[in-house]
Amino acid sequence: MSDGFPIGINSDPTRLRQILVNLVGNAKKFTEAGSITVRGQMIDEGAPKPMIRFAVEDTGIGIAPDVRDDLFTEFKQADASISRRFAGTGLGLSICKKLVELLGGEIGVESEYGKGSTFWFTLPFTPATSNVDSLEAISQTVSHFVAERPLSILVVDDNELNRQIVGSILTGMGHGFKIAENGQQAVEMHENGGFDLILMDVRMPVMSGPDATRLIRRAAGAKATIPIIALTADAMEEHKAAYFEAGMDGVVTKPIDRIDLALVINDVMGEEINLPKAHQPSAATDVPAEEPIDDGQLAAVDDFLKQIDASID
Numbered sequence: 001m002s003d004g005f006p007i008g009i010n011s012d013p014t015r016l017r018q019i020l021v022n023l024v025g026n027a028k029k030f031t032e033a034g035s036i037t038v039r040g041q042m043i044d045e046g047a048p049k050p051m052i053r054f055a056v057e058d059t060g061i062g063i064a065p066d067v068r069d070d071l072f073t074e075f076k077q078a079d080a081s082i083s084r085r086f087a088g089t090g091l092g093l094s095i096c097k098k099l100v101e102l103l104g105g106e107i108g109v110e111s112e113y114g115k116g117s118t119f120w121f122t123l124p125f126t127p128a129t130s131n132v133d134s135l136e137a138i139s140q141t142v143s144h145f146v147a148e149r150p151l152s153i154l155v156v157d158d159n160e161l162n163r164q165i166v167g168s169i170l171t172g173m174g175h176g177f178k179i180a181e182n183g184q185q186a187v188e189m190h191e192n193g194g195f196d197l198i199l200m201d202v203r204m205p206v207m208s209g210p211d212a213t214r215l216i217r218r219a220a221g222a223k224a225t226i227p228i229i230a231l232t233a234d235a236m237e238e239h240k241a242a243y244f245e246a247g248m249d250g251v252v253t254k255p256i257d258r259i260d261l262a263l264v265i266n267d268v269m270g271e272e273i274n275l276p277k278a279h280q281p282s283a284a285t286d287v288p289a290e291e292p293i294d295d296g297q298l299a300a301v302d303d304f305l306k307q308i309d310a311s312i313d
Contacts, residue, residue, distance in 0.1 A: 005040050008128030009052070014253065015099045016123070018233050019107075020054065021255040022096050023119045025161045027058035034059030034116070043122065051105075055120040063111040071109060072097040095233045096121070145262035145274035147174035152194060155179055156186040156209065157201040157231065162254065166199060166231065169258050173274055183212030190216055195226060197265065199252075202232040202243065210246035217247040227268040231256065 020038070027036045037057045042050060063071065072093050100107040100121045111117035153170060155177050157163045163179055170177050178193065180186040183200075184207040190198065198216075200209040209230060217224050230243045233254040240251050249268040252261050262274035 005042055006052070006125070006127065009125040010128055011123065011125050012103060014255075014257070015103060017255040018253070019096050019099050019121060020056070021161075021165075022093070022233055023056040023121075025159045026093070027056050027060065027117070027119070028161050029159060031058040031060035031116075049124045049126070051122050051124050053120060053122045055118050057116065057118045059116040062113040062115050063109065063117055064113050068109060068111060072107065093119075098236075144258055144277060145173050146277050147273060148275050149271075149273055151175045151196040151265075151269075151273060153177040154186060154189055154193070154195045154198045156181075156183065156198060156204070156212070158182055158204040159201075162201070162231075166256055169256060169261060172258070173262065183207030183209055183215075186212045187215050190223065190226065191219070197269065198226060198228045199231050200228050200248065202230055202234060210243060210248070213247045229261075229264055229268055 024036065024038065035058070039055045039057065041053050043053045097107050100123070103123050105121055105123040107119070107121040109117060109119050153175050155163060155166050155170070156179075157166065158181050167177055167179075178189065178195075180189050182204045186198065186200065187207070189195075200213060202209040209232075213228050216226065216228065227249045228247065229250040229252055230248045231252050231254060232239075232243070243251055250264045252264050262276075266273050
């Protein structure tokens, strides 16, 4: 963070987290080697309403000039070969654009093909009205949930960072999980495995979440009735109906809120699977049993986003 960056602001923490998680997730997907840096700074300090600017910088593959203008267009594919190689092309960018504009800001990209990209966005804000001096004190008051009955859960997402975050949350609750990277894998794994619940991303290469859900609902016997929760950054009200029409039982918005996920799991399972408990941090709480954190990137991103959560009222 730059000097003078505000300790606390008034804004929408859920949407801000959504934007940052999408941008960091895309950067990680397209950066096989090198680094990813998240920067925050104050801009236009003399304006009637101050602005903050976030930038996610990577040293990845970069973006060709002829497709740069279309990156924030819904359903626009940058390059078919890139889609196959990197399991998607970052369709969350159109969602980021919508969210930034809803908050009154702007979003853009600077990139040099073959050398990396910087995705940035600006937001207006007003100073926080509550006491946000102690991030540690705030974090200690947060409740979490533990599993009264541990479940076997299939987590379906094409984004590695998202899979690690969801896995961390589920492990912290006490659930077991396995990973599928697209809808087709999910259908095959569900057919062969005894899962209690599926957490299904919506937009994925090979087969989307809604298409996979439709196939599962056509299965024979009890396998067709497994509860399925959509995990998506695209949770606009007009789109939720399509998820339910496909056969999904609930929706949880990315970035995932632990309490929201716990309650929606309870709802679709029809019982109090997850029970609230006072937050007791430990070294093992947030490390998934599968998909371990191997390079510290998830920990750094999660710490950064937790600080943002705690500093926004």
